Amino acid sequence: MSKLSRKAYQQQQRVSRRQKWMIIMGLLLCLCVIGLLIFQHIAGQRQQQKQFLTKHPVRGLIINQDDSYVDFTQVNQDGMKYAYLRASQGASFTDDNFNDNYSRSIGSGLKIGVYHQFGFGSSIKGQEKNFVESVGNNIGDLPIEIRISYYGNYNSHNVKPKKLFNDVNEMTAYLYHKYHRPVLLKTNQRNYEILKKIPHAQFAITGKQHAKNSKFIGLSNANQIYDNGKISEYEMSAFNGNKVKWEEYLKQLKSDDLEKSNAND
Numbered sequence: 001m002s003k004l005s006r007k008a009y010q011q012q013q014r015v016s017r018r019q020k021w022m023i024i025m026g027l028l029l030c031l032c033v034i035g036l037l038i039f040q041h042i043a044g045q046r047q048q049q050k051q052f053l054t055k056h057p058v059r060g061l062i063i064n065q066d067d068s069y070v071d072f073t074q075v076n077q078d079g080m081k082y083a084y085l086r087a088s089q090g091a092s093f094t095d096d097n098f099n100d101n102y103s104r105s106i107g108s109g110l111k112i113g114v115y116h117q118f119g120f121g122s123s124i125k126g127q128e129k130n131f132v133e134s135v136g137n138n139i140g141d142l143p144i145e146i147r148i149s150y151y152g153n154y155n156s157h158n159v160k161p162k163k164l165f166n167d168v169n170e171m172t173a174y175l176y177h178k179y180h181r182p183v184l185l186k187t188n189q190r191n192y193e194i195l196k197k198i199p200h201a202q203f204a205i206t207g208k209q210h211a212k213n214s215k216f217i218g219l220s221n222a223n224q225i226y227d228n229g230k231i232s233e234y235e236m237s238a239f240n241g242n243k244v245k246w247e248e249y250l251k252q253l254k255s256d257d258l259e260k261s262n263a264n265d
Contacts, residue, residue, distance in 0.1 A: 052223055058239035058246040059219070060084065060110070065097040067234055072101075072108035079227030081239070081246065082111040084145055088134040090119025091126030095134070102138045111250065113142030115186070120154040124170045132178070142253070143184040143202055143215075144175050148191055161194045169198045176200040180257055184215065186237075204237060214240050215249070 060082035063070055072083060085102055086095045095101075098114075105112050116131045148168065150156065172183045176199075185195055186204040192213070195201065206218030216237050224236040239246050 053225070053227060056217075056219075056223075056238040057243050058082075058241065059236055060113075060239075061232070062086075062115075062235040062237060063097075063101055065095045067097075070101065070104075070234065072105040072110055075226075075234075076109035078230075080110060082113060082142060084113040084115050084142070084237070085140075087114045087116060088127075088131045089117035091122035091130050093117075093119075094130070098134060099138075102140075111142055112140035113145055113184070114138065114140050115145035115147055115184075118146050118148045118168070118171075120150075120159055124167050124174075128171060128174050131175075139179055139181075141250070143182045144179060145184040145186055145204070146171060146175075148185060148187040148195075156190060164191065165194055165198070168195055172198050172201050181253060182256075186216075186218070216240060 058081045060080050061070070061075060062084050064086035070083075075083070083105055085098055085105065087098045088094050102112070102114070114135050116127065119127055146168065148164075150159070168185065172185070175183050182200050182202050184202045184204055185198070187195065189205055192203055192205050196203070196213070202215040203213055204216035204218065205214045217240050219236050219238055224232045224234075226232060239249070241249070
């Protein structure tokens with residue numbers, strides 16, 4: 001190999017090594033940028049979770065027979081303050097796990113509520129009878145909840161607002177006078193406008209628009225988390241207030257219970 005060709009070869013090798021180093025440095029720079037973006041994303045998520053947990057410190061589970069086994073004591077230790085258990089649906093369906101869930105939840109440290117899933121095609125008398133037979137005296141500490149959500153062929157186009165109001169009003173009045181406590185209506189924002197004048201009713205609504213009118217609020221999937229940031233496998237809701245307001249709320253419920261019970265003795 002001539003001196004010229006050897007020199008050209010060495011020059012070519014130096015250029016090749018320089019190019020390799022530039023490629024490696026470019027890749028390392030890209031990896032650093034990607035790592036920084038991932039770190040910022042995770043840090044942003046954690047900050048959002050921290051803000052959410054600070055804003056909604058009182059959260060609870062919504063449980064039915066389709067859920068896996070619930071360790072109520074453990075979820076209380078994970079930061080949950082209450083649990084709502086499904087008892088019945090419509091005029092004939094009962095939750096297979098209600099009695100077991102209820103008995104195991106007692107002493108867990110959670111405040112317990114029970115709920116009925118409203119049936120659009122069932123008579124109100126039939127639904128009242130089904131609920132009462134399902135729960136007996138096991139009504140927990142919180143307002144009895146009626147969950148009103150469309151299913152099957154029932155939707156906002158074929159469910160008449162006046163009938164919905166009359167049916168829910170009738171069942172709310174029945175439960176209020178039988179159990180001496182307010183009734184929590186869990187529904188969407190549209191139905192809230194239809195039902196908001198029902199006496200003795202409180203509301204649980206998903207969305208910010210009516211947050212000020214809600215005692216409880218529904219949570220998006222991203223916000224269904226425990227205090228440690230772990231995503232819950234169960235549906236969650238939140239009390240619309242801080243821990244002090246929660247204790248005041250519980251105290252008022254207990255006081256109203258006693259007052260109404262004494263008035264009926």
